[in-house]
Amino acid sequence: MRIIVPALLVLALLPGCREQRAQLGQAMSGKPPVIAGSLEGEWVLADLNGGGAPAAAITLMFDPGDQGTSRVAGRSGCNRFTGGWQQDGRTIKLGKFASTMMACPPPIMEVERRFLSTLEAVNNVTYTEAGEAILSAPDGRRLLLRRPPKPAE
16 A cells, blocks of 8 residues: 655644644645745844744844845844845845944853844744744754834824
8 A cells, every 4th residue: 555645744844844734734734835025124033043043132233225236134133234135935045244343241142143133044934824934054043033023203
């Protein structure tokens, strides 16, 4: 007796296929995966590599710029950073970042180092139904970004 297993199910069971497993789970729940969107605008870091939100606020502003001058800038916990970015569907390219060099307590500096190294490594972006952005690197590191709360009027 032969059992035919859908390719997506096989892919989702393989090690290192977290994204496919998440999309399969969403598809099996009857909800289509959300994979389209744009990073343009303001974001806050909600999770760094599965460790939750850091104590120091980390913010990002993705500016589309004009004719290839797209810039991302923000606060990385202690310092400010800036660099280029490009998004083509789910593919994202972020370059090396320039940063101020203020000193902060060692725990904040360590979070900042992990955040910036992860941000430089990401090459994929997907979106949740709630509008969050998941930036992921080939080695499994990821950033979960949320839009900041709107101020009360």
